[in-house]
Amino acid sequence: MQPHSDAPQPPPPEVRFWRRDGVRRWALISTFAVSALAMLAMLRSETGTHGLLVGISLAVLPVPILLAAFRWLDRVEPKPWPNLAFAFAWGACAATTVAMLANRFAARWLETGLPPDSAQNADLWGAAFVAPIVEESAKAGAICLLFLYRRRTYGSLADGVVIAGITATGFAFTENILYLGTAFDSDQSLGLSGLFSSTAATFFVRGVMSPFAHPLFTILTGIGVGLAASAPRHCKVRRVVFPLAGLVLAMILHGVWNSAASMSGLGFFLVYALVMFPLFAGAVALGVRVRQHELRVVRDHLPAYVPEGWLTAEEPEALASMRTRRKARALATRDHGPGGARAVREYESYATTLAFLRARAEQGAPRRDHEARERELLESMWTLSPEAQPALLEALSLCDADTHDWNDAAFAPSTAEDFGPAR
Numbered sequence: 001m002q003p004h005s006d007a008p009q010p011p012p013p014e015v016r017f018w019r020r021d022g023v024r025r026w027a028l029i030s031t032f033a034v035s036a037l038a039m040l041a042m043l044r045s046e047t048g049t050h051g052l053l054v055g056i057s058l059a060v061l062p063v064p065i066l067l068a069a070f071r072w073l074d075r076v077e078p079k080p081w082p083n084l085a086f087a088f089a090w091g092a093c094a095a096t097t098v099a100m101l102a103n104r105f106a107a108r109w110l111e112t113g114l115p116p117d118s119a120q121n122a123d124l125w126g127a128a129f130v131a132p133i134v135e136e137s138a139k140a141g142a143i144c145l146l147f148l149y150r151r152r153t154y155g156s157l158a159d160g161v162v163i164a165g166i167t168a169t170g171f172a173f174t175e176n177i178l179y180l181g182t183a184f185d186s187d188q189s190l191g192l193s194g195l196f197s198s199t200a201a202t203f204f205v206r207g208v209m210s211p212f213a214h215p216l217f218t219i220l221t222g223i224g225v226g227l228a229a230s231a232p233r234h235c236k237v238r239r240v241v242f243p244l245a246g247l248v249l250a251m252i253l254h255g256v257w258n259s260a261a262s263m264s265g266l267g268f269f270l271v272y273a274l275v276m277f278p279l280f281a282g283a284v285a286l287g288v289r290v291r292q293h294e295l296r297v298v299r300d301h302l303p304a305y306v307p308e309g310w311l312t313a314e315e316p317e318a319l320a321s322m323r324t325r326r327k328a329r330a331l332a333t334r335d336h337g338p339g340g341a342r343a344v345r346e347y348e349s350y351a352t353t354l355a356f357l358r359a360r361a362e363q364g365a366p367r368r369d370h371e372a373r374e375r376e377l378l379e380s381m382w383t384l385s386p387e388a389q390p391a392l393l394e395a396l397s398l399c400d401a402d403t404h405d406w407n408d409a410a411f412a413p414s415t416a417e418d419f420g421p422a423r
Contacts, residue, residue, distance in 0.1 A: 036093045076298070078349055090145075129255060143163050143164050156229065212280050253275075347389075
């Protein structure tokens, strides 16, 4: 391949009205707006105005922590922010609206459909069996839609985990508003407040002990879809079985957790200690390993573009270090302002996507549009290289120098100058 030529491109063909990006975008925004208004109305009917406000103010507290965790995992190959916004909005608005309506219908059906001696356990049956199926299916909608319609930006295990986690974070946010607002409304009627109120207990369980519960369930579906996305095209069975298996596991784990909530205090804490917390620790370990694997893919597959002149010999090493990437963005900001940092960020994103594209091809699972996509990514990088390459190379040299200086200082005797003013 040779660098991009400036030959004029033919005008794009006429696009039908409903296929235009602007029309689809506004249709999607309108749908989410209607869902949000419907959800607010249902929440207000359950909690009252004061309960709704208290629920929102408390439910929002764990959200930045969860979003930061999934954004950390997403830093190596960042997904377009519209995809992430869609996932959160789907979880917070569309999925919760569907789940609340379906759960209400199921509760009424269970109350009338179960035998009289079992009708008193309708809530338990609904929480253990109906809610997991309804809620996990509703959340999986965002994962599947992005997999089907934004396939280009969806090609690895990390993509499935990030999209699933952000969708579930949005869902948990709205669900927590309901539980916290209802608890506050109950406390108001009973005259309770402070640490011994139902509101405080609900926040402790849902906001402190288990804010990761919904994301933990749904990332099982995300793992299944991520494995399907990375499977070769001819493995159609894997592309169907993996997402379904992940969804079923998510439902089972969700059902176990909901059943534990109805147990005595000891039973709940046993499930938490023996099931939920170990799975949470395993999810954290998986996230760390996935991120390390992504950086190894960058380091191992980008050198193939050095002989043709698309990359310098040092760039694969620079792009495989998150520290060097951050330093390069800071240097670009210093030299070229916010536009320079944006150019470096886009260059890093294109390079990472290129590395994964080549890795899939070398593993015998190339995309249908492999050559066209590879050309597109290389040309995009070529356009950004005048600003991005110098920043990356300077950042690499500075990081190497810092590491060398730190290693020397670690074995050198301390002197008074070590504690003097920084130069």
